[in-house]
């Protein structure tokens with residue numbers, strides 16, 4: 076859809092219960108596209124596309140009001156809360172046939188929107204994907220910083236290759252999105268999937284700020300869930316570890332059997348209750364963990380075989396032709 080020589084930019088913003096934040100950040104996004112258009116980097120037809128992820132507060136009505144105020148604001152609403160990853164995907168898929176480039180960003184003002192200039196510049200230099208990478212986490216608490224950085228290290232150690240300190244603030248061209256649409260998986264971990272698409276890419280560093288208002292929807296438990304999902308969606312390394320570990324345990328067990336037989340032949344078998352119990356406990360524990368990990372993969376296969384829709388859009392702020 077390249078009508079004008081300047082690329083049409085869609086900023087895609089997932090919103091879940093953000094009534095406190097949205098009225099503050101929405102004008103900033105609008106200003107960003109008008110500024111970018113003023114300096115001739117993007118088309119004046121660029122848009123700010125909000126994705127309401129089944130919010131329970133006034134978020135959707137705020138989005139509808141914004142869309143009435145200014146044609147640069149657009150909104151779609153998911154039929155229910157499906158989580159951040161699905162919301163971003165819904166927005167990107169909605170945008171891909173209407174624009175040349177998308178930038179996904181959270182709506183809470185934590186990610187520096189001024190990094191968009193450098194992202195768009197990189198696009199003009201021929202990059203199809205530009206990753207926003209946090210240069211520091213000074214504003215995060217020590218705990219958040221530590222857990223978040225461990226998250227990336229764990230993911231990479233487990234074979235899910237992700238860009239260090241990159242979340243979901245990134246530019247993707249429509250061309251990349253057309254290819255990305257063929258990644259049909261239901262278990263989404265966008266930051267691990269996007270690099271698989273390939274194409275020329277680069278990263279842009281930015282400072283991460285504190286949330287303007289409201290609270291994070293990603294406490295430690297959700298972050299651990301996301302890490303586990305990321306690993307099991309992208310890599311089978313844990314299963315390999317299990318195989319390796321299984322071999323190790325088997326070798327040790329075999330030595331143990333040898334030892335037991337020799338002891339028995341020598342006639343020095345004394346009551347070995349403690350050692351016996353520990354071995355049984357240890358091995359059954361290991362087996363349960365292994366079964367759990369394998370079960371996780373089977374669960375994923377189960378979910379994938381259903382191939383349920385990844386998002387359902389119930390409303391839009393515009394009439395569809």
Ligand code: UDP
Nearest residue numbers: 089090091128158159162181182291292293
């Ligand atoms: N979000 C969403 N659906 C959810 C949870 C969060 O669309 O179920 C959005 C939220 O509105 C925000 C972004 O995802 O724009 C990131 O969430 P948050 O700021 O709470 O996470 P954090 O930045 O603390 O990791």
Ligand code: MG
Nearest residue numbers: 181183185286
């Ligand atoms: Mg946030």
